[in-house]
Amino acid sequence: MAAVMLSSGRKLLQTRFPRPPVRSGSARPSGFFAPSEGAMLPAGSFRDRLAFITGGGTGLGRAMTMVLSQLGARCVIASRKLDVLQETAGEISSQTGNQVHALQCDVRDPQAVARCVDQMVALSGLPDVIINNAAGNFICPTERLTPNGWRSVTDIVLNGTAFVTLELGKRLIQAQKGASFLAITTIYAESGSGFVVPSAAAKAGVEALYKSLAAEWGRYGHRFNIIQPGPIRTKGAFSRLDPTGTFEKSMIDRIPTGRLGKPAELANLAAYLSSDFASWMSGAVIRFDGGEYVSMAGEFNELRKVTPDQWKMLEAMIKGTKGS
Ligand SMILES: CCC/C=C/C=C/C(=O)SCCNC(=O)CCNC(=O)[C@H](O)C(C)(C)COP(=O)(O)OP(=O)(O)OC[C@H]1O[C@@H](n2cnc3c(N)ncnc32)[C@H](O)[C@@H]1OP(=O)(O)O
Numbered sequence: 001m002a003a004v005m006l007s008s009g010r011k012l013l014q015t016r017f018p019r020p021p022v023r024s025g026s027a028r029p030s031g032f033f034a035p036s037e038g039a040m041l042p043a044g045s046f047r048d049r050l051a052f053i054t055g056g057g058t059g060l061g062r063a064m065t066m067v068l069s070q071l072g073a074r075c076v077i078a079s080r081k082l083d084v085l086q087e088t089a090g091e092i093s094s095q096t097g098n099q100v101h102a103l104q105c106d107v108r109d110p111q112a113v114a115r116c117v118d119q120m121v122a123l124s125g126l127p128d129v130i131i132n133n134a135a136g137n138f139i140c141p142t143e144r145l146t147p148n149g150w151r152s153v154t155d156i157v158l159n160g161t162a163f164v165t166l167e168l169g170k171r172l173i174q175a176q177k178g179a180s181f182l183a184i185t186t187i188y189a190e191s192g193s194g195f196v197v198p199s200a201a202a203k204a205g206v207e208a209l210y211k212s213l214a215a216e217w218g219r220y221g222h223r224f225n226i227i228q229p230g231p232i233r234t235k236g237a238f239s240r241l242d243p244t245g246t247f248e249k250s251m252i253d254r255i256p257t258g259r260l261g262k263p264a265e266l267a268n269l270a271a272y273l274s275s276d277f278a279s280w281m282s283g284a285v286i287r288f289d290g291g292e293y294v295s296m297a298g299e300f301n302e303l304r305k306v307t308p309d310q311w312k313m314l315e316a317m318i319k320g321t322k323g324s
């Protein structure tokens with residue numbers, strides 16, 4: 001006896017199937033959807049451009065800094081840990097030959113953000129590209145969350161993004177200089193998600209902020225776009241969201257492209273959105289998740305697990321039903 005279950009937990013049918021050789025996501029044929037990790041845009045796409053990337057010392061921020069620098073940008077990376085930033089800045093600039101400056105900045109503190117922008121202006125001027133990538137997150141049942149735990153995440157994600165955007169936005173408007181603003185949110189900014197509730201709430205707030213400013217600040221030459229990544233292995237994210245490593249397989253199983261994303265893939269999309277090739281893109285929200293979001297959403301998507309023999313039987317049963 002075998003049952004086909006819907007994602008809601010309801011049984012679609014229960015009948016005498018031969019035991020199904022259920023194909024797991026990780027058993028998908030390899031070769032489809034192989035990542036391309038080199039820089040996608042033409043060399044020099046960011047020549048004479050300055051990019052400011054929060055959280056640029058690690059993970060996805062580091063990958064975005066790398067590709068922008070490869071494409072000719074001067075970069076300023078900012079976060080709390082100066083030693084980490086300096087190491088990344090040194091590694092990237094020695095590979096690309098372009099300047100990468102490291103500035104200490106806690107985005108939760110608006111005065112620290114203003115000082116950081118002062119330092120950047122003194123070093124290199126006002127940026128053409130701003131990427132709000134810094135974040136904090138951890139899995140936690142919401143009933144265990146303290147007010148300080150809530151604050152630690154929402155202050156980095158929502159307030160931090162707002163402080164950086166306001167500080168730079170006002171100065172750019174004053175200087176009559178246009179810029180591209182990009183925010184890195186996540187797929188559950190749209191759906192919400194249990195167990196990461198401060199992050200879900202704050203990322204949704206960031207999306208509202210960026211969509212609102214896309215409408216309001218276009219007249220000053222500013223574009224605002226959003227990338228919602230699905231799971232991409234980084235130490236910062238996976239140590240806090242999958243500390244035992246047990247969720248990774250179920251993530252991969254539900255991703256139709258059968259793998260996690262790669263930082264360099266995300267970085268190419270970020271570079272495109274921040275480039276002149278995307279100068280008509282503003283207010284866009286791009287989901288970048290290998291199909292995971294729609295795969296989790298569709299009522300009948302679990303039917304991927306039904307085998308061809310089972311389909312023959314299902315079809316015969318359906319066709320054999322007369323009337324309603
Ligand atoms: C898979 C697809 C979708 C994925 C989405 C991914 C989204 C991401 O955002 S991944 C980014 C992950 N990277 C980071 O989080 C990096 C930065 N994170 C941090 O620095 C820390 O994790 C933290 C956010 C907690 C901030 O660090 P800080 O030093 O400022 O805070 P603490 O003093 O350590 O803690 C502040 C309060 O939070 C409580 N807390 C911390 N961790 C947990 C936890 N695991 N569970 C419950 N509560 C936690 C901590 O106890 C403090 O509260 P209190 O005890 O009341 O003082």
Ligand SMILES: NC(=O)C1=CN([C@@H]2O[C@H](COP(=O)(O)OP(=O)(O)OC[C@H]3O[C@@H](n4cnc5c(N)ncnc54)[C@H](OP(=O)(O)O)[C@@H]3O)[C@@H](O)[C@H]2O)C=CC1
Pocket residue numbers: 054055056057058059060061078079080081082084105106107108132133134135136137156160184185186187228229230231232233234235236237238
């Ligand atoms: N990896 C993934 O699967 C996914 C990631 N994302 C998003 O991608 C972005 C990058 O995450 P990822 O690279 O994975 O994780 P990381 O932990 O590597 O990146 C987070 C960065 O934020 C910086 N940061 C944290 N707090 C502050 C603060 N108060 N002030 C300034 N900087 C701060 C950290 O630097 P420092 O500690 O030096 O301050 C760190 O460099 C985040 O916005 C995350 O939400 C979204 C969906 C999926």
